[in-house]
Amino acid sequence: MKLKGSVPAAFVLLLPALICLAVFRLYPIALAAWGSFCQESFEEAGRIIFVGLQNYADVLGDPLFWKSLWVTLKLNAVINPIQVVLALLLTVMVNQRFRGIAFYRLLLFVPIGVSLPIACVIWRLMLDPQSGLINSLLGQIGIDKQRFLIDEHQALWSVMAIATWKGVSFWMIFLWAGLQAIPSELYEAARLDGATAATRFFYITLPLLKRTLLFVLVTDTSVNFLLFVPMFLLTRGGPSYSTNVLMYESYRSGFIYGEMGRALAIMMVLILLVSITVVIQFYCLRQKESS
Amino acid sequence: MLTRLAAPRCFCALSAVAAVAFSLTPALAVAATTVRWLTLSEGNWVDSAKKIIAAFEARNPDVTVAIDSYPFRQLFEAIELRMKAQDPDVDLISVDVPLVASYSARGYLAALDEYFTPEELEHTWVAASRQAGTYQGKFMAAPQNNSTQFMYVNLSLFREAGLTPPACLTAGQTATPATVATLAEKDRWTWEQVVDAAKKLTKTGPAGQVWGMEFHQVSRLYQLQALGESLGARLVADNGLKATGYFDSEAWKKAAKWYWSLFNEWKVSPKGVSPEESPNWFTDNKVAMFIGGEWHIPIFEKAGVNFGIAPHPYFAGGKPVTGTGSWHLGLNKASRNKEAAAKFLHYITADEEGTRIWFESQGQLPATQKLLTAIEQAPRYAVFPECAYLLGVYEARHTAVPRPQTPGYLQLEDIFASTFEDIRNGSDPNEALPTAARRVDRFLAQFRK
Incomplete structure (x- = not known):
């Protein structure tokens, strides 16, 4: 009875969020889905024509789409585990109490205060093959100059490094909040029982942080599938399309080539890809939770 | 809280302010036509734009021109984005000449024929530049300059x-x-x-x-x-x-x-x-x-x-x-200020004073017949570095490939x-x-x- 009575109230409280979700998320996705079946007419300026699955057929028949898909998957297969594991390890580290910890915390959280575009510009200067700071430092230890962002074998890794530098500190905030919610009595009891630091981490911290970790993993994956700024500002999808992720290919189609139908078709594929990945992540972590 | 005495005073003061404001409204409305120009930010382009805008505004006090400038590559993206959205707040766009056909076909540009006399259309620019700004018989973008x-x-x-x-x-x-x-x-x-x-x-x-x-x-x-x-x-x-x-x-x-x-x-x-x-x-x-x-x-x-x-x-x-080939100026089909925008477009691309100011400031090879003739005949263009324009005219006539x-x-x-x-x-x-x-x-x- 009580539960029944609370349903309308809950609905009313959720309504603003649901309206925002519908207006700012679902409606644009529906528009994009419709747009992916349309093209601009070349015979009559400004006229939009329904072309069915033509855009999808064009996209799936384009080798560059498959290369972009591969780059997107490669980026995400590497960057998501690295970011989450690094964020978790650093969070556990900054959660310790010892002299000078505030300084380390400050250092680790500095990237949050730098916007991604500014971070990209700074990193571009530091990774400059001719006069960048990184090559100067490498030179000090006898390593030859690297080409970083202009080398097709190094560009994607450089982008991953920049995105990780920026992303890890952000995800640390959530994990740190999750850590604060774990009762300290559990650790004290474990210590009294003689549990080592590793045991406490694997048997207390990790299980009780699972929900936060799930949130971080899912959100991080979504963010990285849609990663765009470093490609836009640093590489423009190159060299040799080595950083041409689907997000950038969609942008290029829509806003450089003016082919919005193609851009939206790529975007729908990307949404599908993110959705499948997130469902798999939910499924895997829920399975472990229930077991 | 307002006292009994203060309330009527405030009312009078507000009425007076409102009266002054309403009396100024017609004047403000006349001065309020702002033409927005989506253009390039590279080199000395913005400085040149500011110079010609100042000269234009001095001659046309009822129109102001605001520039919205982007680096070369971002300009094309901004144009795609804003023209596709039929943004009425953009009045003029800088058009790289090979894109005249593409923009015209997709309905981004308004035809300019009505803003020029037939004589102006025929004789103002060198034929190749005028032709490059024409799509399906309509004049869609006016040559702002040429290049070499x-x-x-x-x-x-x-x-x-x-x-x-x-x-x-x-x-x-x-x-x-x-x-x-x-x-x-x-x-x-x-x-x-x-x-x-x-x-x-x-x-x-x-x-x-x-x-x-x-x-x-x-x-x-x-x-x-x-x-x-x-x-x-x-x-x-x-x-x-x-x-x-x-x-x-x-x-x-x-x-x-x-x-x-x-x-x-x-x-x-x-x-x-x-x-x-x-x-x-x-x-x-x-x-x-x-x-x-x-x-x-x-x-x-x-x-x-x-x-x-x-x-x-x-x-x-x-x-x-x-x-060869350079920037043309086009009128956004969705513009709300077509008349005012066309006035500025005419000034910068065809007017004797406007084209001269633009050429002298920007230093790019002009597209107008008058300026090209002036370069070949005026003693000023026989001296370095201005004499380089003679070389530019030679290249435009003998080696230029669009x-x-x-x-x-x-x-x-x-x-x-x-x-x-x-x-x-x-x-x-x-x-x-x-x-x-x-x-x-x-x-x-x-x-x-």
């Missing part, structure tokens, strides 16, 4: 290296159309001569690294088209709908291999320098030969570089070819730039060009349907 290409020579660096610079126009020199023609026909360097000299000029000195040569618009189609064209190769078929067999021809592969060698074999040009930064390398005496447009003259002069101006090089056994006429120019230009950027960074031209040509064809296929 030179090879700028840093005379100090040549002297320090003990090398004889190419024959060129230099400080203190006067020229006539005849002497300039002789310079272009008899003394033009080949790319092979340029590379020979560049190898000797590239070195690390006390003032840092000096490079032999550099293109201004590194990897962009506008400037590199001349390489393939010099070897007799076109980029796309005559109908503009096929790139394979053209962009990946043996001649283009040879041109691309030469470009690759500049950066990767001979190492006479710096990598990682953007078109926005490249002129600074010349003004900082870090580059001995700079392939650039006539708009660099005021920039280099202002920077105090000891420079000469030589004709644009060509491949031995090939023919001299130079880039960019490809294709409805897929946006895709061609982007793919060309990324391909040549990859080649600059070490990709094999024999693999990169066929891939690029096939990719261009994929996009052109939609126009063949």
Whole structure:
């Protein structure tokens, strides 16, 4: 009875969020889905024509789409585990109490205060093959100059490094909040029982942080599938399309080539890809939770 | 809280303010027409725009012009975004001339015929520029200027290296159309001569690294088209709908291999320098030969570089070819201020005073008949550096090759730039060009349907 009575109230409280979700998320996705079946007419300026699955057929028949898909998957297969594991390890580290910890915390959280575009510009200067700071430092230890962002074998890794530098500190905030919610009595009891630091981490911290970790993993994956700024500002999808992720290919189609139908078709594929990945992540972590 | 006495006073005061405000409204409404111009932010373009806007506003106090400027590549993206959204807050857009057809076909531009008299349309601009701004018989974009290409020579660096610079126009020199023609026909360097000299000029000195040569618009189609064209190769078929067999021809592969060698074999040009930064390398005496447009003259002069101006090089056994075509000005079809915008458009592209101010400030080869005639006849243009415009007029009439006429120019230009950027960074031209040509064809296929 009580539960029944609370349903309308809950609905009313959720309504603003649901309206925002519908207006700012679902409606644009529906528009994009419709747009992916349309093209601009070349015979009559400004006229939009329904072309069915033509855009999808064009996209799936384009080798560059498959290369972009591969780059997107490669980026995400590497960057998501690295970011989450690094964020978790650093969070556990900054959660310790010892002299000078505030300084380390400050250092680790500095990237949050730098916007991604500014971070990209700074990193571009530091990774400059001719006069960048990184090559100067490498030179000090006898390593030859690297080409970083202009080398097709190094560009994607450089982008991953920049995105990780920026992303890890952000995800640390959530994990740190999750850590604060774990009762300290559990650790004290474990210590009294003689549990080592590793045991406490694997048997207390990790299980009780699972929900936060799930949130971080899912959100991080979504963010990285849609990663765009470093490609836009640093590489423009190159060299040799080595950083041409689907997000950038969609942008290029829509806003450089003016082919919005193609851009939206790529975007729908990307949404599908993110959705499948997130469902798999939910499924895997829920399975472990229930077991 | 208002007292009984204060309330009527406040009411009176508010009434008085409102009365003054309402009395001013008509005046404000007249002065409120603001024309917004989506344009370029590179080089001295914005400064030139501000100068001509000031002159226009002095003559037309009822119109103000605001500029919304972007770097070269971002400008095309901003235009796509805002024109596709039919943004009424943009009134004028700078149109790169090969895109007139593309923008017109997609309904971005309003026809300009009604804003010019038939005589103006017929006689104001050189025929090629007017024709380039015309789509399906309608005048869609007015020529703002034309362009040409030179090879700028840093005379100090040549002297320090003990090398004889190419024959060129230099400080203190006067020229006539005849002497300039002789310079272009008899003394033009080949790319092979340029590379020979560049190898000797590239070195690390006390003032840092000096490079032999550099293109201004590194990897962009506008400037590199001349390489393939010099070897007799076109980029796309005559109908503009096929790139394979053209962009990946043996001649283009040879041109691309030469470009690759500049950066990767001979190492006479710096990598990682953007078109926005490249002129600074010349003004900082870090580059001995700079392939650039006539708009660099005021920039280099202002920077105090000891420079000469030589004709644009060509491949031995090939023919001299130079880039041409430049910015036109178009009227947004969705603009709310078409009349006011057209007034400014007319001023900057056709008016005698406006075109002169623009030319003198921007320094780009003009597209109007009157200014071209003035350049050939006025004594002022016989003296360096203004005499370089005589060379520009010669190139425009004898060696200029327009960019490809294709409805897929946006895709061609982007793919060309990324391909040549990859080649600059070490990709094999024999693999990169066929891939690029096939990719261009994929996009052109939609126009063949």
